[in-house]
Amino acid sequence: MTFVKEIKIDYQAAIFDMDGLLLDTERVCQQAFRDACYSLSLPFLEDIYLGIIGRNAQGIEAVLTAGYGNKIAYDILREAWMDRYHPIVNHQAIPVKKGVVELLQWLKEKNIPMAVATSTPRDLAITKLKLSGILPYFEKLSTGCEVQYGKPHPEIFLLAAKRLQVSPEQCLAFEDSNNGVSAAVAANMQVYQIPDLVVPCARTVALGHRIVESLDIVHQQLVRHTSITKGNKY
Missing domain, CATH: 3.40.50.1000 (HAD superfamily/HAD-like)
Known part of the structure; x- marks a missing residue:
């Protein structure tokens, strides 16, 4: 509409x-996050993920930490996520x-x-x-x-x-x-x-x-x- x-x-x-x-890029980033969650035996919470779009690093951490609660150690999740995302966006158009x-x-x-x-x-x-x-x-x-x-x-x-x-x-x-x-x-x-x-x-x-x-x-x-x-x- x-x-x-x-x-x-x-x-x-x-x-x-x-x-x-x-x-x-958003679909690339989302898939990298989804794969990172699965690698850590975490659920992919789409509604929580969509809430980070447009935010900077501090905002992303705040939203994901609040959304996932004690299910995650954020630093570990972010590392697994970026390990999948950066090789794509740093080297591919x-x-x-x-x-x-x-x-x-x-x-x-x-x-x-x-x-x-x-x-x-x-x-x-x-x-x-x-x-x-x-x-x-x-x-x-x-x-x-x-x-x-x-x-x-x-x-x-x-x-x-x-x-x-x-x-x-x-x-x-x-x-x-x-x-x-x-x-x-x-x-x-x-x-x-x-x-x-x-x-x-x-x-x-x-x-x-x-x-x-x-x-x-x-x-x-x-x-x-x-x-x-x-x-x-x-």
């Missing part, structure tokens, strides 16, 4: 989440999601500065983007290891806007997760949600942002309704 506000869209910059939005390259190219042609705001640590984020061939589109990155508070707190989006030298209100933000959308809305950005593994919950839908199926739909809407403004920089 698509929820769209048919209004003129005014912006100076675009800020993108990475995993599940630009890159089809993860496919980009539908419409990504076309949208990035169009924004580049319009001279719109772009940044990535991802909960992934900086070095790994750069590796993923480089292997997938889309790193050159982005002028700046803000990453989970660079902020005190992870998504759903707005800090990571505010940092990205600051690095682009554009006021948050004049930034388009693109997210897949409910945690990420909450962060971008709290930063007062103009938000598109393109759901991946997580279906927007009622509380997220009530935030009033745009929800569409893919970034190629975003591209079509921006071509029709865009109004690129100047000024209002930091």
Whole structure:
């Protein structure tokens, strides 16, 4: 289902989440977690797992520790998980999601500065983007290891806007997760949600942002309704 506000869209910059939005990594990460659980004779609790999507390392630990309780030693689970995940994402190009390259190219042609705001640590984020061939589109990155508070707190989006030298209100933000959308809305950005593994919950839908199926739909809407403004920089 698509929820769209048919209004003129005014912006100076675009800020993108990475995993599940630009890159089809969430299923890889979920399968690695599932395999790690089974290797440790733990249940795979899908509802708990979906609650970590969009969060940084500290947030992930908090959610999993609370969800699994005394069933896990988190450090052991994380090691088993990353032992399965990192060999893939550090060495293989993860496919980009539908419409990504076309949208990035169009924004580049319009001279719109772009940044990535991802909960992934900086070095790994750069590796993923480089292997997938889309790193050159982005002028700046803000990453989970660079902020005190992870998504759903707005800090990571505010940092990205600051690095682009554009006021948050004049930034388009693109997210897949409910945690990420909450962060971008709290930063007062103009938000598109393109759901991946997580279906927007009622509380997220009530935030009033745009929800569409893919970034190629975003591209079509921006071509029709865009109004690129100047000024209002930091």
